[in-house]
Amino acid sequence: MVATAKAEDGAALFKKCAACHVVKKDAASGAAPNLWGILNRPLAAQADFAAKYSDALKAKGGEWTYENLAAFIHQPKGYIAGTKMAFAGVKDPAEVANIIAYLRSLADSPAPLPN
Ligand code: HEC
Numbered sequence: 001m002v003a004t005a006k007a008e009d010g011a012a013l014f015k016k017c018a019a020c021h022v023v024k025k026d027a028a029s030g031a032a033p034n035l036w037g038i039l040n041r042p043l044a045a046q047a048d049f050a051a052k053y054s055d056a057l058k059a060k061g062g063e064w065t066y067e068n069l070a071a072f073i074h075q076p077k078g079y080i081a082g083t084k085m086a087f088a089g090v091k092d093p094a095e096v097a098n099i100i101a102y103l104r105s106l107a108d109s110p111a112p113l114p115n
Pocket of ligand 1: 017020021031035045056057069083084086
């Protein structure tokens, strides 16, 4: 889905996320962790947010992939019970894919597209 998704549409959809998240290289995190280079980044790895992550997110482990990022954006509390992300989630899978395509573009070297 991400392969055919539209990063431009994702940019518009990201406005809901931008209430809490910045996604800019070297920018300070605010109420939520900076999402620059989030794909393939370990979970809960934004250094200046380290003290604020929930135990639930820290305990989950692993890296953000297309799959688990989609699951989390679709239903944050369904994917990680106890997350501090106070956001209901994005229902439409096509919108989730567009948001991920947008986030993918915001990295030092964008992750390869999934097969
Ligand atoms: C109301 C504020 C808020 C909104 C809106 C929000 N988030 Fe979050 N987000 C957070 C907080 C707080 C955390 C840290 C969660 C924790 O520690 O459990 C987080 C964590 C994350 C993480 C994990 C980051 C990491 O370093 O592991 C991702 C990915 C993420 N959010 C993506 C999104 C996306 C995409 C959207 C929009 C569709 C969004 N968020 C909307 C507050 C928000």
